[in-house]
Amino acid sequence: MEKKIALLPGDGIGKEVMDGAVEILKAIEEHYYHRFHFQYGMIGGAAIDEMNSPLPQETLQMCRESDAVLLGSVGGPKWDKNPSHLRPEKGLLALRKELDLYANLRPVETVESLLDSSPLKREYVEGVDFMIVRELTGGLYFGKPSERNVKNGEHTVVDTLFYKRDEMERIIERAFQLAQDRKKKVTSVDKANVLESSRMWREVAEEVAMKFPDVELQHMLVDHAAMALIHNPKQFDVIVTENMFGDILSDEASMLTGSLGMLPSASLSATGLHLYEPVHGSAPDIAGEDKANPVAMILSTAMMLRHSFKMEEEAEAIENAVKHVLDSGKRTADLTRKGEKPFSTSELVEEIKAALADDHAIFNIMEAYA
Amino acid sequence: MEKKIALLPGDGIGKEVMDGAVEILKAIEEHYYHRFHFQYGMIGGAAIDEMNSPLPQETLQMCRESDAVLLGSVGGPKWDKNPSHLRPEKGLLALRKELDLYANLRPVETVESLLDSSPLKREYVEGVDFMIVRELTGGLYFGKPSERNVKNGEHTVVDTLFYKRDEMERIIERAFQLAQDRKKKVTSVDKANVLESSRMWREVAEEVAMKFPDVELQHMLVDHAAMALIHNPKQFDVIVTENMFGDILSDEASMLTGSLGMLPSASLSATGLHLYEPVHGSAPDIAGEDKANPVAMILSTAMMLRHSFKMEEEAEAIENAVKHVLDSGKRTADLTRKGEKPFSTSELVEEIKAALADDHAIFNIMEAYA
Numbered sequence: 001m002e003k004k005i006a007l008l009p010g011d012g013i014g015k016e017v018m019d020g021a022v023e024i025l026k027a028i029e030e031h032y033y034h035r036f037h038f039q040y041g042m043i044g045g046a047a048i049d050e051m052n053s054p055l056p057q058e059t060l061q062m063c064r065e066s067d068a069v070l071l072g073s074v075g076g077p078k079w080d081k082n083p084s085h086l087r088p089e090k091g092l093l094a095l096r097k098e099l100d101l102y103a104n105l106r107p108v109e110t111v112e113s114l115l116d117s118s119p120l121k122r123e124y125v126e127g128v129d130f131m132i133v134r135e136l137t138g139g140l141y142f143g144k145p146s147e148r149n150v151k152n153g154e155h156t157v158v159d160t161l162f163y164k165r166d167e168m169e170r171i172i173e174r175a176f177q178l179a180q181d182r183k184k185k186v187t188s189v190d191k192a193n194v195l196e197s198s199r200m201w202r203e204v205a206e207e208v209a210m211k212f213p214d215v216e217l218q219h220m221l222v223d224h225a226a227m228a229l230i231h232n233p234k235q236f237d238v239i240v241t242e243n244m245f246g247d248i249l250s251d252e253a254s255m256l257t258g259s260l261g262m263l264p265s266a267s268l269s270a271t272g273l274h275l276y277e278p279v280h281g282s283a284p285d286i287a288g289e290d291k292a293n294p295v296a297m298i299l300s301t302a303m304m305l306r307h308s309f310k311m312e313e314e315a316e317a318i319e320n321a322v323k324h325v326l327d328s329g330k331r332t333a334d335l336t337r338k339g340e341k342p343f344s345t346s347e348l349v350e351e352i353k354a355a356l357a358d359d360h361a362i363f364n365i366m367e368a369y370a
Numbered sequence: 371m372e373k374k375i376a377l378l379p380g381d382g383i384g385k386e387v388m389d390g391a392v393e394i395l396k397a398i399e400e401h402y403y404h405r406f407h408f409q410y411g412m413i414g415g416a417a418i419d420e421m422n423s424p425l426p427q428e429t430l431q432m433c434r435e436s437d438a439v440l441l442g443s444v445g446g447p448k449w450d451k452n453p454s455h456l457r458p459e460k461g462l463l464a465l466r467k468e469l470d471l472y473a474n475l476r477p478v479e480t481v482e483s484l485l486d487s488s489p490l491k492r493e494y495v496e497g498v499d500f501m502i503v504r505e506l507t508g509g510l511y512f513g514k515p516s517e518r519n520v521k522n523g524e525h526t527v528v529d530t531l532f533y534k535r536d537e538m539e540r541i542i543e544r545a546f547q548l549a550q551d552r553k554k555k556v557t558s559v560d561k562a563n564v565l566e567s568s569r570m571w572r573e574v575a576e577e578v579a580m581k582f583p584d585v586e587l588q589h590m591l592v593d594h595a596a597m598a599l600i601h602n603p604k605q606f607d608v609i610v611t612e613n614m615f616g617d618i619l620s621d622e623a624s625m626l627t628g629s630l631g632m633l634p635s636a637s638l639s640a641t642g643l644h645l646y647e648p649v650h651g652s653a654p655d656i657a658g659e660d661k662a663n664p665v666a667m668i669l670s671t672a673m674m675l676r677h678s679f680k681m682e683e684e685a686e687a688i689e690n691a692v693k694h695v696l697d698s699g700k701r702t703a704d705l706t707r708k709g710e711k712p713f714s715t716s717e718l719v720e721e722i723k724a725a726l727a728d729d730h731a732i733f734n735i736m737e738a739y740a
């Protein structure tokens with residue numbers, strides 16, 4: 001296959017981990033006879049410095065003409081005092097809005113060899129494998145009015161949780177589709193005992209569930225979900241929820257694996273043009289030192305291959321290579337224990353490439369004998 | 371001192387744990403020469419059955435005439451199909467509203483001997499000792515409009531996050547007062563990067579902090595707080611936040627100790643009439659079997675002695691007695707490990723009474739020699 005991929009390294013360690021991801025994609029090209037056209041664009045602080053905008057028109061245009069977008073990370077102390085419209089994060093928010101990326105997917109899967117890094121006991125997190133699907137463009141973070149008022153000397157403030165029924169339907173449907181390719185269970189999280197929006201959410205979930213008789217639907221209140229993620233995370237397959245609940249729960253869930261450096265994410269649109277990025281930030285404190293963990297970025301490219309290009313085999317090959325390398329004890333500094341020598345970013349990428357090549361060689365031999 | 375205490379056992383295990391709490395209070399009366407007048411009132415399912423109201427007028431009146439209110443728990447499957455106004459939970463919500471209980475306090479303290487029951491590794495939860503202060507009468511759960519609309523065939527829904535500045539001020543002030551008697555640190559949790567209400571919250575926190583120069587103020591975003599409760603809970607002393615964030619975070623935090631049966635709570639008003647209750651529910655599955663863990667209810671009475679009656683010594687005596695009993699391996703069924711014989715509710719209460727008496731005897735001897 002031939003695909004155009006927009007690469008937006010952004011700031012800080014974004015550049016380094018993006019370099020690693022490109023290496024891996026080139027290996028996939030070679031092993032599986034694909035052709036990837038890479039185009040680089042600027043976003044975030046880098047774009048502010050060079051073009052005085054966190055999301056230059058050229059970058060947006062280039063993304064629109066691509067088949068998928070890979071993003072590193074944005075932000076850093078250098079731009080912390082900038083006015084609101086010249087903040088790096090604004091570039092990412094604007095891109096999400098422009099591309100209508102309404103579904104944020106965050107897989108949370110624990111790796112056997114890294115269970116020691118988790119704050120939770122082994123028996124609680126062993127075998128955890130779920131996906132949080134968060135609505136990303138509606139709810140309390142976008143509703144109007146969001147303003148202060150003064151009346152008879154009394155100061156008040158209001159924010160608004162607003163949803164269209166259609167917005168609920170499309171994200172819940174997406175969650176059910178994802179569950180069909182997984183363990184066929186959807187946990188819909190709401191606060192239906194208190195919020196009218198949650199009661200509508202629950203109804204829509206029930207309706208959508210009728211169209212997926214092979215997928216089980218479970219409802220859970222958001223405060224209970226915050227507990228269940230800790231005391232019984234293995235029960236989950238796909239969790240779907242509105243924007244703010246998803247923000248809180250997905251960050252909570254990110255702690256189960258023990259390293260933010262491990263977690264990829266996807267943001268999907270209705271148009272088919274999706275964005276993939278690591279969950280971690282730009283980590284300015286270690287930027288440029290070849291120390292960053294490239295795994296989250298590399299697993300994000302695997303998600304791209306799966307969700308944008310339907311290259312399931314290639315995606316799994318990357319995931320297996322990463323697992324193989326981590327299981328053999330090779331790790332960047334964020335995951336090493338006392339006395340262990342950490343691998344650099346580029347060394348770890350080389351290891352993952354080597355594992356990919358091995359895996360592919362074995363696959364070819366097996367094919368030849370099949 | 372002479373005090374009137376309203377006792378509302380409620381439903382399920384509420385009655386059993388209330389009996390235990392009364393035993394302990396009678397022991398305190400005796401050891402410290404106080405006089406407690408107990409008056410029983412009905413609430414929840416029990417009140418619906420007898421008087422066709424989850425909060426009978428008599429009960430409310432009795433509470434108003436008391437110095438403090440102790441509540442067991444309400445609810446059960448028997449009333450699950452009742453119409454909304456005849457649900458047990460409505461009794462508790464109405465009582466909170468009527469008494470204007472705007473500040474919900476939830477201490478989270480791990481007990482050395484129970485660290486094995488926590489889903490988190492020992493090194494993460496050892497020495498954890500913080501208090502979550504949740505605003506309980508404002509925000510998204512009460513704001514209007516909370517309704518559905520249809521316009522040009524498009525179905526939408528809205529909920530409203532509304533706060534008066536004064537409501538923020540009184541709860542944040544309360545948190546700073548509590549921190550003064552603790553480790554002198556307040557973590558104010560908001561979503562100031564997105565919500566206007568959170569930006570006002572942060573300003574008010576800054577203003578209040580000026581009045582408490584001995585207390586350190588830290589701001590934290592709610593999604594970050596959801597992570598920090600897992601990866602570094604020891605950093606916290608007093609966490610203060612608005613209603614919904616507090617709902618989610620306090621339930622998440624309740625998992626750190628490993629048993630909901632351990633956690634007390636207080637709901638404070640501006641009038642000085644406060645309510646105390648365990649965090650756990652009515653556990654209808656084990657009701658009437660003398661199996662329930664009475665510790666949360668007993669620690670709630672300790673909170674009452676401290677916050678309503680300023681009996682700090684008596685409160686600490688109860689807390690020490692509970693700790694002593696748990697440390698000596700005596701536990702109800704929710705906390706025993708395989709092969710251990712559980713104590714019944716009444717047996718555990720007897721043990722705590724005995725520990726109180728011992729502690730008091732030692733205290734008297736020391737006084738005599740002082």
Ligand SMILES: [Mg+2]
Pocket residue numbers: 247248251593594
């Ligand atoms: Mg977040």
Ligand SMILES: [Mg+2]
Pocket residue numbers: 223224617618621
């Ligand atoms: Mg709750």
